[in-house]
Amino acid sequence: MILGIGTDLCNIERIERTLERFGDRFRNRCFTEIEQRKAERRRDTAGTYAKRWAAKEACSKALGTGLRMGIAWRDMAVSNLRTGQPVMTVTGWARERLAEMTPAGHEAIIHVTLTDDHPWAQAFVVIEARPLSG
Numbered sequence: 001m002i003l004g005i006g007t008d009l010c011n012i013e014r015i016e017r018t019l020e021r022f023g024d025r026f027r028n029r030c031f032t033e034i035e036q037r038k039a040e041r042r043r044d045t046a047g048t049y050a051k052r053w054a055a056k057e058a059c060s061k062a063l064g065t066g067l068r069m070g071i072a073w074r075d076m077a078v079s080n081l082r083t084g085q086p087v088m089t090v091t092g093w094a095r096e097r098l099a100e101m102t103p104a105g106h107e108a109i110i111h112v113t114l115t116d117d118h119p120w121a122q123a124f125v126v127i128e129a130r131p132l133s134g
Helices: 012-030 033-041 046-060 092-101
Strands: 001-009 077-080 086-090 106-119 120-131
Touching: 001 012, 001 046, 012 046, 012 120, 033 046, 033 077, 046 077, 046 086, 046 106, 046 120, 086 092, 086 106, 092 106, 092 120
Parallel strands: none
Antiparallel strands: 001 120, 077 086, 106 120
């Protein structure tokens, strides 16, 4: 069963300008250490941040809240499996909201996909509720 769907389109050049203007203040407010390490290792640093920004926006929409209802940017984090597949992890208020949305006897699975084609980065998030086995 689908609990929520969100998508976001982010301008990479806008994120690049924001990084230039606010630097660590922006990075530390919006991105986890893992996200920052990943982005800073990449040739396309701004593009990597932009994809994660878009994923956070899409996740907040899939949670049905947007970013106004108490979710902090760092409550949603994108990491990657060894295969490169992106994975969304939620903590804090985002985790609480996810728990509220998830029906009894189910587990919530957050699916995320990221793409970019300069100057755009895009993310889709689908939150699925799967029945617990047993």
